[in-house]
Each structure stands twice: as C-alpha cells, then as structure tokens.
Amino acid sequence: MANNNLPTRLYRAKQVRELDRVAIEEQGIPGFTLMRRAAKAAFTILLAQYPEPEKLTIFCGTGNNGGDGYAMASLARQRGLEVALIQCGDAGKISGDALQARQHALQDGVEVTDFSADLVIEQGVIIDALLGTGLSGDVRGVSAEAIGLINSLDLPVLAVDIPSGLCSDAGRVLGNALYADHTVSFIGLKQGLLTGAGPDYTGALHFHDLSVPETVFQQVASSSERLDxxxxxxxxPARQASAHxxxxxxxxxxxxxxxxxxxxxxxxxxxxxxxxxxxxxxxxxxxxxxxxxxxxxxxxxxxxxxxxxxxxxxxxxxxxxxxxxxxxxxxxxxxxxxxxxxxxxxxxxxxxxxxxxxxxxxxxxxxxxxxxxxxxxxxxxxxxxxxxxxxxxxxxxxxxxxxxxxxxxxxxxxxxxxxxxxxxxxxxxxxxxxxxxxxxxxxxxxxxxxxxxxxxxxxxxxxxxxxxxxxxxxxxxxxxxxxxxxxxxxxxxxxxxxxxx
Known part of the structure; x- marks a missing residue:
C-alpha cells in the first residue's frame, strides 16, 4: 500500500549524485552538513518507530553511507543510548565527509568494533549503513557476511538511504541484500526502492529532502515518476445532466x-x-x-x-x-x-x-x-x-x-x-x-x-x-x-x- 507522503519525482543513483553536487558546489551546502542532516532525519524516524531502543547496533561501511551511520552513532551517544558500531571493511579507506563523521563519533565516545562473523547481537535495533547507491557489482566479502548475519537476526532493522545490496536504479538484488523493516531515503527518492524486488527489502519507506532548496531539483531532471x-x-470530467x-x-x-x-x-x-x-x-x-x-x-x-x-x-x-x-x-x-x-x-x-x-x-x-x-x-x-x-x-x-x-x-x-x-x-x-x-x-x-x-x-x-x-x-x-x-x-x-x- 502506498505512502502518499513520498515525492512524485524518482531518480537513478547518477542523478542523486548530481543533486548532491549541485547542492554542495552551487548552493554552498557543505557535504558534511548534508551528512549530518541525513543522520538526524534517520535518527528522528528511528525514535518515532522505536521510542525506547534497548541498544543500537550500527553497521558501517567505508563510504558515505557509513558516514551517515557514524553521524547517527554520535546522535545516539548524545542522547544517552547504548550504541555499538560495527566497522565493516578497512577503516583506513574512509575519507572525506565520512572520515569527519567517524572522527566526531570517536570524540563522542562511540566504541567501534571490527566486524566478526561470530558477532552476537541479542537485543535492540540494527542500523544498516553498509552500502549505498554507489554499489555496482554483487556484494562480496565482509559486506556479504554482515548482510547474512543481520538477516539471520530476529531484530528490527532500519536501512540508511537504501537496503544494502539492493540496486537503487532497478530494484534488483546485487548478489545478496538486506531485509529492512524501515528505509529512510534522502534528497532524491530512488526508483529501485519501489519496483521489482525493492518492496521486499525496503519495508516501510520514508523520505527526507534534507532541506535542499527547490532550485536544486529544478536543475536535475528525474528519471521516472511516482503516480498519484x-x-x-x-x-x-463531470457528467452532464443530459448525458446518455x-x-x-x-x-x-x-x-x-x-x-x-x-x-x-x-x-x-x-x-x-x-x-x-x-x-x-x-x-x-x-x-x-x-x-x-x-x-x-x-x-x-x-x-x-x-x-x-x-x-x-x-x-x-x-x-x-x-x-x-x-x-x-x-x-x-x-x-x-x-x-x-x-x-x-x-x-x-x-x-x-x-x-x-x-x-x-x-x-x-x-x-x-x-x-x-x-x-x-x-x-x-x-x-x-x-x-x-x-x-x-x-x-x-x-x-x-x-x-x-x-x-x-x-x-x-x-x-x-x-x-x-x-x-x-x-x-x-x-x-x-x-x-x-x-x-x-x-x-x-x-x-x-x-x-x-x-x-x-x-x-x-x-x-x-x-x-x-x-x-x-x-x-x-x-x-x-x-x-x-x-x-x-x-x-x-x-x-x-x-x-x-
């Protein structure tokens, strides 16, 4: 059943990246500001759905999706929630805005643990910040292991921007994908969330435009349209009284x-x-x-x-x-x-x-x-x-x-x-x-x-x-x-x- 609060404009990953670029380079919004807005939006929706989480376990990759996860971890610590952050992939590869988010999280006292296949998680809510729209081939290595582990748990999952392993353009599974109970999509709503296998993995779909000005959206054409x-x-038309x-x-x-x-x-x-x-x-x-x-x-x-x-x-x-x-x-x-x-x-x-x-x-x-x-x-x-x-x-x-x-x-x-x-x-x-x-x-x-x-x-x-x-x-x-x-x-x-x- 449809969520009528979602926008009608739908995008492919390439177009969303262009929305990001225009917002950052032409509107002067720092990339780290957008990342923090995304984290705040996802964290707000998380608390609306799970007001008193016993614990948050946040799985982070090495890209900007992982940066969103680190920023969410900071927000959780500031609120006094128990947080466990699981780093999936070499932390040395984290750069740019994501690296800044990681540094802030560490300063806020977030404890980071490298992923292990024998990790035990028994309570709380899982945050998926592993893989974003940049994924092009099948999921492999530690990311595939992490997705398998999360899917085996009987715990609620919130995906940041897109469930890891799902193609944001076409809604197909890239080898293995994470089943989310909620997904929070940012800036441009990804068309793959709404068709094909997308609805199976997305769960309840939420959206936030990160307060990006309308002029940004006017400069980047969407790829498809959500019908209303x-x-x-x-x-x-109304029927005339004389109709037959x-x-x-x-x-x-x-x-x-x-x-x-x-x-x-x-x-x-x-x-x-x-x-x-x-x-x-x-x-x-x-x-x-x-x-x-x-x-x-x-x-x-x-x-x-x-x-x-x-x-x-x-x-x-x-x-x-x-x-x-x-x-x-x-x-x-x-x-x-x-x-x-x-x-x-x-x-x-x-x-x-x-x-x-x-x-x-x-x-x-x-x-x-x-x-x-x-x-x-x-x-x-x-x-x-x-x-x-x-x-x-x-x-x-x-x-x-x-x-x-x-x-x-x-x-x-x-x-x-x-x-x-x-x-x-x-x-x-x-x-x-x-x-x-x-x-x-x-x-x-x-x-x-x-x-x-x-x-x-x-x-x-x-x-x-x-x-x-x-x-x-x-x-x-x-x-x-x-x-x-x-x-x-x-x-x-x-x-x-x-x-x-």
Missing amino acids: LPQLLAQL KGHFGHVMVTGGDSGMAGAAAMASQAACRVGAGLISCATRPEHIPAIIARSPEVMAHGVISGQEIEPLLAAASVVVVGPGLGQGAWGEQLLQKVAELTVPLVVDADALNLLAAGRVIKNRQRDNWILTPHPGEAARLLGCSTAEVQQDRFAAAAELQRRYGGAVILKGAGTLVADDENSQVGLCPYGNPGMATGGMGDVLSGVLGALLAQGFSPAQAARLGVCLHATAGDRAAVQGQRGMMATDLLPHLRTLINQLA
Whole structure:
C-alpha cells in the first residue's frame, strides 16, 4: 500500500549524485552538513518507530553511507543510548565527509568494533549503513557476511538511504541484500526502492529532502515518476445532466475460450463498474448463459469464428482482446479480426503471446493501443528472458513502448507505465501481494477499456487505470490479503471512481 507522503519525482543513483553536487558546489551546502542532516532525519524516524531502543547496533561501511551511520552513532551517544558500531571493511579507506563523521563519533565516545562473523547481537535495533547507491557489482566479502548475519537476526532493522545490496536504479538484488523493516531515503527518492524486488527489502519507506532548496531539483531532471491517483482522477470530467449511454463508449470484450469464460466475464464486469456506456462480450456460445446470469448488463454474443465477430466489432468504440482468448485457432481468428480495426485496443494475456509469436498481427506497432504484459509476456515480446526483464524493469518498459507504440503497462510489484505522451516512465505505488491471484489482470483490462471508451488517451487510461485497479486492491485487502479474489475489487472500483473524481 502506498505512502502518499513520498515525492512524485524518482531518480537513478547518477542523478542523486548530481543533486548532491549541485547542492554542495552551487548552493554552498557543505557535504558534511548534508551528512549530518541525513543522520538526524534517520535518527528522528528511528525514535518515532522505536521510542525506547534497548541498544543500537550500527553497521558501517567505508563510504558515505557509513558516514551517515557514524553521524547517527554520535546522535545516539548524545542522547544517552547504548550504541555499538560495527566497522565493516578497512577503516583506513574512509575519507572525506565520512572520515569527519567517524572522527566526531570517536570524540563522542562511540566504541567501534571490527566486524566478526561470530558477532552476537541479542537485543535492540540494527542500523544498516553498509552500502549505498554507489554499489555496482554483487556484494562480496565482509559486506556479504554482515548482510547474512543481520538477516539471520530476529531484530528490527532500519536501512540508511537504501537496503544494502539492493540496486537503487532497478530494484534488483546485487548478489545478496538486506531485509529492512524501515528505509529512510534522502534528497532524491530512488526508483529501485519501489519496483521489482525493492518492496521486499525496503519495508516501510520514508523520505527526507534534507532541506535542499527547490532550485536544486529544478536543475536535475528525474528519471521516472511516482503516480498519484487523486491527481489522475482530476482529469475525469463531470457528467452532464443530459448525458446518455452513447456518450461513454461501447467496450467489446473478446475472449473466453473453453475453460476460461471467467476471464471475459470479469473484464466485462470491470468495464461496467468503471463507467463504460455499453459493454458487449464476444465469447464461446456455451458461455453465454453464465455471463448473462452474472451480469445481465453485458450484451453477450456467442461466436465460433472470426467471420461471425465482424459485425459485432463494427459497433464497438473500444475492444479489449485477450482475457481467456487462448492461443488456438479460435483465438487467432478473433484476434486477426480485432487487429484490422482502427479503434483503440487493450491487448492482454494470450493476445500478447500471439502478438509476440508474430503469426496473427502483422502491424506490430500502433499508437492507440494499451499492452498489459506481466514479466513473462514482456520477455516474449522482447525476445529475452524474464530474468532480463526484471534486471531493469524501467528499461524493459521503455523498450516495449519503443517497439510497439501506444502505452505499455509492465505489471508486477511497482507496476510501470511507458507511453508516448510522457517523457518519464510512471510507477504505480499502490497494490499489495493479495492481488497475486488469477483474474486480476482481466479486471485491469476491463478498467482500461472503460477509460478508453470514456475518451481517455491510451497514456491517460493506462496511468489512471493501473492506479485505480491497485487502489481497489488495497481497499479489498483491508479484510485480509490471503483469499482475495479479483471480483473483490469490483465494488471498490465504482466507489473510487466516484468518490475521488
């Protein structure tokens, strides 16, 4: 679930270093001052979460992240807390602001112990100040040992700036990473904390800009954007008193092969709940009674060939293709007819797999569709492995959009949206693990179709749609994440699009 107090601007490590440089060299803020501000911010959050820690054990590396740890140790000593500082790596390599922080800590009476694998820690809070954003390769040596030890402890952990071993740019684990209960990020919020494996290791995410002037941020462009649902919903116009169903589009859901009727049914229901004027569903004839019984508002049509769907498609202003489509001859025929249309499309599930195979859709790029791959489907579309997609989800989303056009939604923890209207990839900060269940993608497809039908561009629909869908998931999860079903989102979708609009 999202922390709405976080900034919308997200950065890669290189850009954060540039923010530091501008603040120091052009704004005249000493680097040691920034380090002390970071320590104070982290220490304040530490005490807010753990008001009476029995002991603080601070693991420090040899870089500026370690310097933050030394500065926190000084603050803890000044407050009268018991502090143990564990130096990981050769202290002789510490230099600059970090060295100054170390000297201050020693003057304040902080006792420093070199790391040992047989170190025993039985109480208190762990502070991770081992490795920061400068890490490029896999964690090795004493840092890897320290991370392993900390992860083996049943004690709360606060990470300074970023959990050690996590790639701040892409959210992937660099060999081994530390599991934090809280992470305090500084100056520029690192995009890798919010997607991929990032949420698994970050815990509760906090941010402090270290009182750096806004002019600094204006000089360094961010790399991506944290999406905000209320801002996106503000684009939804009020309905006129004279409105009728024809003003809000006609969504045609195409899919539901044998054994997968539910996928088409859920997509159709979601389109209803998000405000499309008319909803049709083209599916296997044997599925019609079940769909009508569930949603009599849906105009369900049984089709057995691509030829039979042609007159139905002629009435649609938007087509959602893929939920339960299958990759057999029936699905291929329906997709072929859909691909001939010029209306906006939502392409999901097996329609994406057929697109990747290249057997059906010859024009593999258009500006009025939304593609919704999960990492496995994205890998097939890009001709690479799922692991390669997850290595840098931001780059994968951008490459998908470059190749296929329109808007691309790369699903997963920290869902990403790349489109042709915004220069930056958008990151959805909402959602929860309870949504890892069958049918969630079908509901999303229906949401997207309904937004397109109401006049949103693919970029607008994709950004709003993922946030609306994920927030509905968060509301459904109030009753517990385990056991959530995709249809649990439906009543929340309607409430959200009306209450927040």
